[in-house]
Amino acid sequence: MGLLNKIFGGSSEPKEEKVLPWIALNDLNQLEEINVKSKAKTQVIFKHSTRCGISRMVINHFIEAYNFSEDDLDLYFLDILNYRNISNEVSYKFQVIHESPQLLVISNGEVVEHASHGAINDVSLEEYI
Template identity: 60%
Template structure:
């Protein structure tokens, strides 16, 4: 009966949602800035396809499990559908094959770790700080 009540009770109860300190990655110039800043602060890029259910699921899980702050790292969010050229440049610059979703960890100008799909949520970012 509990499930039935949740579906049809008209409850306005909402789940608590986290808002991560995302920095929209929308300009090529940001890649150089990111590379430079990576010598003093960890830089992370989440490449997301807004039309992909798997990418959406992985993003939600990543956000739910995220526990670091802006003091630890910079979090960049790349919308692959609108900024595919930036994704292509990331692949060239850091010598990585494009995948979606994909998480890149950049330290001292190099991609020190990356994962895609379900592997994203098994990557412990605190190991790189």
């Protein structure tokens, strides 16, 4: 196995997993909080399907590239399989057609950017901080 690791660049060191400052979005009342808080600080909702390979790939890339602190923005995680009613309300409240995975950037009560699938990783969150 050592030879293969040398050839293919593998490492016997376990990779440290990056943890983001996720806020679980699991209550409808949080949507009004997000709306109010967006007047002072950018709010971001990541809608994720835990059973979808594309969603898993996109979230992994998102996590890898994420370099913001809790002071910069609030980052909400919405598990659409367990909280479909909240996902539906997000679509209605913010007038964005549901997709998964999906990223919504909310400022001053409005969605100022949204993307789905691979386009999520093209969103420049820096612009909204």
